[in-house]
Amino acid sequence: MNIREVVLKYVVINASKYGRADFKAVMGKVMSEVPELRSKAKEVVDIVQEVIKEFDSLPEEKKLELFEQYKEEKKERKKEIALPPLQSAEKGRVVMRFAPNPNGPPTLGSARGMIVNGEYARMYDGRLILRFDDTDPRTKRPMVEAYEWYLEDFEWLGYEPDETLYASKRIPIYYDYIKKLIEMEKAYACFCSREEFKKHRDSGTECPHRGLPAEDTMDVWEKMLAGEYREGEVVIRIKTDMQHKDPAIRDWVAFRIIYEEHPLTGDEYFVYPTLDFESAIEDHLNGITHIIRGKDLIDSERRQKYIYRYFGWEYPMTKHWGRVKIHEFGKLSTSSIKKAIEEGKFTGWDDPKLPTLRALKRRGFSPEAIKKFFISLGVSENDVSVSMKNLYAENRKIIDETANRYFFVENPVLIEIKGLEFDGEVDVPLSPKGGVRKLKGESRVYISSSDFNRFGDGEIFRLKDFCNVRVVSKEELIFEFADFELKNVKKGKNIIQWVPESQAVDCEVLGLERNYTGKAEINAVNDVGKVVQFERFAFCRIESFDGKLLAVFTHP
Template sequence: MTLNEEDKLTIRKYALQNAVKYSQPPKTGAVMGKVMSESPHLRQMAKEVKPLVEDVLNEVSEGTPDVWKEELNKIAPELLQELYTKKEPTKGLKPLDVEEGEEVVMRFAPNPNGPPTLGSTRGIVVNSEYVKKYNGTFIIRFDDTDPQTKRPMMEAYDWYIEDCKWLGAEPDKVVYASDRIPVYYEYAEKLIEMGNAYVCFCKGDEFKKYKDNKKACPHRNQSPEDNLYYWNNMLNGEYGEKEAVLRIKTDIQHKDPALRDFGAFRIIKTSHPRPEVDGKYVVWPLLDFEGAIEDLECEVNHIIRGKDLRDSERRQRYIYEYFGWKYPKTTHWGRVKIHEFGKFSTSSIAKSIENGEYLGWDDPALPTIRALRRRGIQPEAIRKFMIDMGVGETDISISLESLYAENRKLVDSNANRYFFVWNPVELEITGVEPRNVKLSLHPKEKRGYRELEIGSKLYVCQEDIDSINVGDKLRLKDLYNIEVTSLNPLKARYLDDSVERIKKANLPIIHWIPVNGVSVKVIAPDGQYEGFGEHGIADEVDSVVQFERFGFCRIDSVDDKIIAFFAHK
């Protein structure tokens, strides 16, 4: 294959930048990454492009740092300047480019095929935060015009609004794209009349061959009158699915195949779950067309989108240019990878729920806001977690431990402490009288006490006794010291109440529950834990408590047994 001059220049400038940055010959991997990011049309030919890139790198490698710097300053001075400009911190939100007197209008546009996840929450929080900062308008737009591939879920519409409100991101306006189909038809007809759109009858693989070879398909030069006739036939349901597509004319010779005559409307005869629109339409807009029109109609002037959606923006700009509109100011950000979840999609989660792999959309193992909310993660912690990521093009890899750390700050002072013994084993203690024990509800806050009545039998955790032997001495937390006298059955004798013994003998400390404790089940991301807890836990429904030596949990219900959802350590 051969590269055009623009592609060669792209390779050379990034090769020079890499060489200047490290004062050594450029590295293939780093340069390839930069080139593919700027020239996405080369991605599908990466194997063929790589040796050509290496040829340029070998040529550049023959120079010296001074030569590299001089040439880079000539062909791409902005890349040289980038190396010597101190980058602003990515943490937090950088200012928007707002003109004086401009009202900031931003939107978040989910496909409601499931509830918000941590991935979509970044868009909700950041857009709403910017709008608050500039006293603007925040719009939630449901992109629900694909009833087939990404079929909307009726419950998800309400879930999105509920979760937005809970996150402190209540929208000023809610738009349902499926309600606006006639509006999209009007703009489509205008483009047809202008000669900028045509009805294509090519099969998918057939059109791809034309596109890949930079050739117009046989239908591209149909007259506007013919296209309007075919368009009306589409609307009247006279064609089958995939039989006809309305395409936007672009540059059929464009270097990026993704921008060559893209599809704007296709025929889908699958029912739509919303009764308001079900059965009304068989021609549905594709996302790039619908989004372009809605951003104009809703007067959106600032967009934050993933850097992987640059091609969508470039396609939409054709529509804006044809109508003479000004495109919104756009900021791109990189992908976010959360260690604990890896790759996930709403559709794959839905299938797993159907297969019984999860309890539902609020299963603690899932990355949904409904799950985090049920676990006791606070909205303020999620907002800060998202805002601290900032808005930059660098891909981010982050752990939920950062979110948990923020949440811990919020719940720690309010969370009452209780004992919970999971995988319990009965322990019988000799030489001790029954007693009432007063334990503090919080180690630092003056909030009162809980009282426990104990006798000669207690429950302790199996894992606490797995490594002990007869004769070992232990401390029962906030109670007294014992010496193990038997392992099967588990027995011990009372020693004393001395706290000094703990310090001198460095005794292991374990927690416990009276045998009259209440049944407790904790549902956590890694499984379920069953055992016994204190009676006072039953008064904490919907509150976050700390089970000592176990973690923070939100008490979900107290019917037959106490059900708690694990938040974090």
């Protein structure tokens, strides 16, 4: 074993994260990997100090080579998180489906279904079908824009459906199948009001229309299609078992009348299938082999199996998973978000405070982080309660290595440093991968009000990567130059970010609880559209610059 090689590895890995290797951190990693070195601690201390010094003296090109070398090694050591195998799945024969109601854009909840179904189709060299279950033009009225948003977000997440279907455009197919069931006397026209049928359902007794001959039900069906009935006057029900132990399974509604214009098909149809009927037919026609749905939809499977039994079809394999609750968002539903947007509580579907993929994309989240987050949750029936901090951690692993660093000071205070005799630029690290950015080392600089308020008269603080400043009189705004030596100031909170007055631009960060205003260094303008780290503040995505820099909060 070559001790110096082990030390170099951890020096490089640590420096890639923090700009410069920390002695204690490197020692801890080395001792953890090679415990037998504990008896030679003094010797290891000398080697670590030497290697850190040697690494610091290397040219930037060589450092970048080492960063790349050990980044690959680090990746290889990571355990790949994968989904559990699908029951009875065969390579090349798996067909998965994701079937949203497009009454709004995809949310984090949608992303789970998109990712898991997409991953299984990829794992088994199968097919993925995106089907819009949009046959309710009123209660969950589709949004025209949402259809395209789903396609865009699928692509953003890294999946491409093999086929995209619109249930609202396939209504005649469902008409054909309900006519067959009517002819088989497995479906009938019911004129009971909701209240009347509820009494039959709860008592387990048949409604008086259940025994209608097929030709009579067919006549009613034709009149429904001709528009001769009012809404709610008649529905078509599937015969099941009126003695079934679960009342929700008893003679459920397959078709109802809704006189409402549909966003895609206009007023072409007004007799619409329920989700259970449409989905049952489509899953068969599309050759779906496996369905992953919430355990709260177990009744849907039980209802649909009656249709499969009547037609002699084989029902797909099903997997029921538990709910995922994300603490920070509570029970925000698509309909409640839409209402809040209309009331002005949110600026739109991409408001940073929302759990939509459009909002997360705007905040600068990596689709790979979202993918890993949901795959790690698995597909068990247990309900899962997690925090966005888990997603933040996944995203941080990805962006921390590439995000450029800049200074941002909230609620800025302009101070003047007396006695500073420096006329030039300061080299400040740009990112963990290397590189520098230039800041003017001038006497008038902005610092944040929170830092300004922390330091008392006589205290010394350091402008990061520049100089040390002594507070002479905070009340009179008198500050003086102390020295340039890093060792003469305490680390941690005493090293603060700053922005030269001549290189400062107004900046606003759109946050989750509130927005933040202040000054940012002009260099950040170069990264419009990218995620950066405002040091000691947060990761943010630079959204635009029009004299004022606008950024969106990503996460701490």
